[in-house]
Amino acid sequence: MDRRQFLSASAAGLALSAGGYALPFADEKPRRVGLIGCGWYGKADLLRLIQIAPVEVVSLCDVDKKMLAEAADIVASRQVSKKKPRTYTDYREMLKEKDLDIVEIATPDHWHALTMIDAVKSGADLYCQKPISVDIAEGKAMLAAARKYNKVVQVGTQRRSTPHLIEARNDIIQPGRLGKIGLVEICCYYHMRATTNPPDTAPPDYLDYDMWTGPAPMRPYNSLVHPRTWRAFMEYGNGIIGDMCIHMLDMVRWMMDLGWPLRVASNGGILVDKASKANISDTQTATFDFPEVKVVWTHRTWGSSVDPDPNYAWGATFYGDKGTLKASVYSYDFIPEGKSEKRIHKDVKYELEQYPEDRTEKDLERHVAPAIRGHMRDMLTAIDKRSKPVADIEQGYISTASCILANLSMQLGRELTWDPVKQQVTGDAEANRLLHRPYRKPWVHPEA
Numbered sequence: 001m002d003r004r005q006f007l008s009a010s011a012a013g014l015a016l017s018a019g020g021y022a023l024p025f026a027d028e029k030p031r032r033v034g035l036i037g038c039g040w041y042g043k044a045d046l047l048r049l050i051q052i053a054p055v056e057v058v059s060l061c062d063v064d065k066k067m068l069a070e071a072a073d074i075v076a077s078r079q080v081s082k083k084k085p086r087t088y089t090d091y092r093e094m095l096k097e098k099d100l101d102i103v104e105i106a107t108p109d110h111w112h113a114l115t116m117i118d119a120v121k122s123g124a125d126l127y128c129q130k131p132i133s134v135d136i137a138e139g140k141a142m143l144a145a146a147r148k149y150n151k152v153v154q155v156g157t158q159r160r161s162t163p164h165l166i167e168a169r170n171d172i173i174q175p176g177r178l179g180k181i182g183l184v185e186i187c188c189y190y191h192m193r194a195t196t197n198p199p200d201t202a203p204p205d206y207l208d209y210d211m212w213t214g215p216a217p218m219r220p221y222n223s224l225v226h227p228r229t230w231r232a233f234m235e236y237g238n239g240i241i242g243d244m245c246i247h248m249l250d251m252v253r254w255m256m257d258l259g260w261p262l263r264v265a266s267n268g269g270i271l272v273d274k275a276s277k278a279n280i281s282d283t284q285t286a287t288f289d290f291p292e293v294k295v296v297w298t299h300r301t302w303g304s305s306v307d308p309d310p311n312y313a314w315g316a317t318f319y320g321d322k323g324t325l326k327a328s329v330y331s332y333d334f335i336p337e338g339k340s341e342k343r344i345h346k347d348v349k350y351e352l353e354q355y356p357e358d359r360t361e362k363d364l365e366r367h368v369a370p371a372i373r374g375h376m377r378d379m380l381t382a383i384d385k386r387s388k389p390v391a392d393i394e395q396g397y398i399s400t401a402s403c404i405l406a407n408l409s410m411q412l413g414r415e416l417t418w419d420p421v422k423q424q425v426t427g428d429a430e431a432n433r434l435l436h437r438p439y440r441k442p443w444v445h446p447e448a
Contacts, residue, residue: 028054030054030055030056031053031054031055031056031101031102031380032055032056032058032099032100032101032102033046033049033055033056033057033058033059033100033101033102033103033104034057034058034059034060034061034085034094034095034100034102034103034104034124035057035059035060035061035071035103035104035106036061036062036091036094036103036104036105036106036107036111036115036119037061037062037104037105037106037107037108037111037115037129038060038061038062038064038067038068038070038071038106039062039064039067039106039227039228040227040228040363041106041129041156042062042071042104042106042107042129043071043074044361044363044364044365044368044369044372045104045106045127045129045156045372045376046075046104047074047075047078047357047361048369048372048373048376049102049104049127049376050075050078050079051355051357051373052373052376052377053376053377053380054080055079055102056079056081056083057075057079057085058083058085058086058099058100059085059086059087059088059094059097059100060072060075060085060086060087060088061087061088061089061090061091061094062089063089063207063208063209063211063212064206064207064208064212064226064227065089065206065207066204066206066207067227068087068089069087072084072085072087078357089208089211090211091115091118092118095118095119095121095122095124096122098122098123100119100122100123100124101124101125101383102124102125102126102127102379102383103119103122103124103125103126103127104126104127104128105119105126105127105128105129106129106156107129108212108230108231108236108237109131109133109134109231109236109237109238109242110134110214110215110216110235110236110237111214111215112128112129112131112132112133112134112138112142113132113133113134113138113139113141113142113446114214114215114443114446116128116132116142116145116153117141117142117145117446120145120146120149120151120153121145121149123149124151125151125152125153125379125383126146126151126152126153126154127153127154127156127375127376127379128142128153128154128155128156128393128396129155129156130155130156130157130246130247130250130396130399130400131237131238131242131243131246131396131399131400131403131404132155132393132396132397132400133397133400133404134216134236134237134238134242134404134437135404135434135435135436135437136400136401136404136405136423136435136436137435137436137437137445137446137447137448138445138446139396139397139400139401139404140397140423140448141446141447141448142393142397142446143393143394143397143448144448145446146393150386152379152382152383152386152387152388152389153389153392153393153396154375154378154379154382154389154390154391154392155391155392155393155395155396156375156391157246157247157250157251157391157395157396157399158368158371158372158374158375158391159247159248159250159251159254159329159371160250160251160254160375160378160390160391161371161372161374161375161377161378161390161391162329162348162368162370162371162374163348163349163370163371163374164331164332164346164347164348164349165251165255165327165332167332167346168255168325168327168332168334168346169254169255172323172325172332172334172344173255173256173318173325174255176322177320177322177323177334177336177341178318178319178320178321178322178323178324178325179320179321179322179323179337180320180321180322181256181293181318181319181320182292182293182294182319182320182321183293183294183295183296183319184252184256184293184294184295184296184316184317184318184319185295185296185298185316185317185319186245186248186249186252186295186296186297186298186315186316186317187248187297187298187299187312187313187314187315187316188240188244188245188248188298188299188313188314189299189300189301189303189304189305189306189307189313189314190244190301190305190313190314191301191302191305192240192244192301193232193240193273193276193278193280193282193301194224194229194232194276194277194278195273195275195276195278196224196276196277197275197276197277198222198223198224198277199222200220200221200222201221201222201223202221203221203226207226209221209226212225212226213440214440214443215439215440215443215445216235216236216440217235217440218440219233219235222277224277224278231243231280232276232277232278232279232280233278233279233280234279234280237280238403238404238407239280239281239284239407240280240281240284240299240301241266241281241284241286241297241299241403241406241407242400242403242404242407244299244314245286245297245299245403245406246399246400246403248297248314248315248316249288249295249297249399249402249403250391250395250396250399251316251327252295252316252318253395253398253399254390254395255318255327256293258290258293259290259398259420260398260402260418260420261288261289261290261295261402261405261418262289262290262291262417262418263287263289263415263416263417263418264286264287264288264289264402264405264406264409264415264416264418265286265287265289265406265409265414265415265416266284266285266286266287266406266407266409266410267284267285267409267410267413268281268283268284268285268410269281269282269283269284269410270282270283271283272302272303273301273302281299281410282300282301282302283299283300283301283302284297284298284299284406284410285297285298286403286406286409286410288402288406297406309326311326311328311330311331311333312326312327312328314328314329315327315328315329316328321337322336322337323335323336323337323341329348329367329368329371330347330348330367331345331346331347331348332344332345332346333345348367348370349370350366350367350369350370351369351370351373352366355369355373375390375391378390378391405418405425408425408431408434411434412428412430412431412434414428416428416431
């Protein structure tokens with residue numbers, strides 16, 4: 001049963017979406033949805049939600065008027081009502097309406113904290129892209145706000161909702177088929193760091209660059225800043241470790257039921273590509289020391305991107321005394337020790353027959369679409385039950401903060417010991433001062 005058929009059905013019973021989410025009764029009003037940040041992943045997330053649930057996207061917000069108008073047209077063409085959403089260039093004006101059931105946040109990272117906290121205050125449940133924050137104090141305040149206002153907040157660490165990875169967790173990791181896991185290696189060897197050095201220019205007339213910058217330091221505008229390549233700068237995010245490591249670290253934590261790391265150590269820097277305007281590291285390793293396992297991250301944005309394993313250039317390898325598991329967004333491979341078990345290989349399932357829009361949608365990562373849909377269903381179920389979703393804000397906070405600690409360790413040149421009760425670095429006043437970054441006036445840093 002597709003969404004159009006469901007909305008026109010007269011049956012009073014519940015229907016199930018393709019992924020098992022129980023849809024509301026046919027005569028219930030669709031949930032009202034708003035999106036803050038109408039760029040690449042904002043649209044990808046929102047259009048997946050439209051595919052699997054009766055929602056009405058009523059509000060869109062972006063400081064780029066061109067991007068905003070394009071998103072409004074796309075949403076109108078995809079939602080059942082064919083209505084064009086209201087558009088805003090200031091998220092505060094959108095939230096003043098207080099008529100949204102769900103708000104999705106897909107801004108650059110430096111804007112997550114303020115938009116998320118204001119959205120839960122407005123009465124909405126949330127889907128917030130990862131990482132949740134740029135500094136640890138922001139994340140702590142975001143978690144506190146979600147709990148204070150009793151709102152469901154699903155973080156966009158959608159590996160927790162990736163079908164083949166759920167299978168790997170449930171069938172390989174959790175039953176103990178790897179035996180004792182002593183080491184997990186996570187990595188990204190994609191050449192994703194900006195390598196150009198464009199001149200600074202005036203921002204385009206359709207972009208409110210002052211509002212785009214918001215609480216971050218004001219940099220001269222250049223074409224790397226907007227759109228999408230803003231991750232080249234530490235002013236707006238946490239580099240590749242904050243973009244890619246968080247996915248793999250969070251996946252490992254979920255698969256193995258891990259909490260906070262006891263210690264975090266990291267080193268690296270700009271070791272090869274010194275000509276780019278980007279100020280994020282091109283090379284970095286980090287060790288997350290959990291009570292019974294070490295998780296070691298490596299990224300390198302230069303040289304070979306296919307070594308040591310071309311199938312897992314962004315992924316995780318779990319080493320146990322009874323076997324090895326390799327896992328990525330594309331597949332998993334179980335490699336047992338000895339002959340008592342058979343090797344297992346599984347690939348991502350694209351769901352293109354069920355959701356044909358995936359075939360033609362611009363810029364969509366088709367292999368990730370099933371995971372986003374699963375993540376949205378999980379969020380909706382949590383909203384209905386008033387329960388915690390699989391990527392609850394607390395889990396997003398732990399994974400985000402762990403990656404931030406790695407960057408701080410690299411910056412300070414020493415290992416950091418984390419106290420999860422006091423929410424601070426043990427015996428390191430300098431590191432603790434860095435948990436809270438300065439905000440550009442007039443924006444005010446949130447407090448827990």
